[in-house]
Amino acid sequence: MDELPEEEKPGIPAWVVTFADLMSLLMCFFVLLLSFSEIDAQKFKQIAGELSKAFGVQRDVPALEIPKGTSPIFDKFSPAPPEPTVVNEVKQTTTEEAPELQTLKSPTDMAVEAAMEEQLQETMDEILKVLEPAIADGRINVSEDQRRIVIRVEEKGSFPSGSAQLTWEFEGLLLDMAEVIEGIPGDLTIEGHTDNVPIRTDRFYSNWDLSAARAAAVANVLVARDQVEPTRLSVTGLADTEPRVPNSSAENRAKNRRVEIIIDLSGPMQEQEVRLRELIQSESDDDQSALGIESDSSTSNEISW
Structure with a gap:
């Protein structure tokens, strides 16, 4: 005589497992919202940076140290400490005067200018x-x-x-x-x-x-x-x-x-400047090598009111 099947015991329905998982996720979500209610800016910035690194976000990496260069013998950099700037910001200014670099002035111009300032x-x-x-x-x-x-x-x-x-x-x-x-x-x-x-x-x-x-x-x-x-x-x-x-x-x-x-004094000084240039030019024609010495010595002697 065949045995009768055992009576099936009542159990938890299968959808309860899915429901439990959903509730767990919701609880974690609300806990996360609660933690965001008081944000620590430093920690948030750190977490955001770590997440951006984890997901491969492209970013600019500041160079804290500038390398001098590489050596043909040693395959390593020799960095130098960065030099801070004197001012925090640089502003561009304009002027109505004609730009003229001191280094571009000829020896004659510099000698004439020095003589006129001295006078x-x-x-x-x-x-x-x-x-x-x-x-x-x-x-x-x-x-x-x-x-x-x-x-x-x-x-x-x-x-x-x-x-x-x-x-x-x-x-x-x-x-x-x-x-x-x-x-x-x-x-x-x-x-x-x-x-x-x-x-x-x-x-x-x-x-x-x-x-x-x-x-x-x-x-x-x-x-x-x-x-x-x-x-x-x-x-x-x-x-x-x-x-x-x-x-x-x-x-x-x-x-x-x-x-x-x-x-x-603009008029008289302009006349003196012309005479001084002629004097220096004549000395330059006679002896180019003595321009830097004789022109300076003659400047103070020849220029007078």
Whole structure:
């Protein structure tokens, strides 16, 4: 007699396994979302980098060390430490002046330029020597701008307020200055400047009158002893049209009240430059080997006002 089959025991359906796997994956997914709720930037960057390496993402590898080169004997690099730059950024600038490299100048150009700078400095030193006491007191300032010497006379100790009458002490200083200016060539421009405070007196109708009168007073002293030729002089009253600083305070207004004596050396220096080039060229034709020595020695001897 055939045996009866054993009674099948009830079990878990097959779809439960798939469901359990899905639930496990969902749980891992939500755990991952929970971990992302507070991101550590450093760790995230590290993990992202590792993942990019694992998946072969193309990237730029910075060169931390620059190799010097390879040796024909040793098949290894000999790297040198990188040199940091002085500035963090480099900005491009433009200029209206014609670009000219110092290294491209000829020996003649360099000798002429050095001689003209030396002559200009000697002239400045001569003026500064005469005006040294007034400069120390802050009554006069001397500057050089593109082959022009500007002697700025402040109102302090030179003119009484609202007047064009020179003080006795400053008049003597101008007479000493005339002796120096006599030996310096070039045109002289005397400019009078005021602040923006209006003036209306019996003597001066406006700041134009005051500025012109002060400039004329300086010119009269310079030509008083016939040391400075009147044909070299030009007098200009500019009132408050060219202030040095804004007229926003009493201090600034005092700076704007001034007389400027401008000695223009551009013309005489250009003539001297032409003569010096001719001198150097003649010496160069006679003896090319002695150009670097004799031209420099003759420069200081031949160039004079």
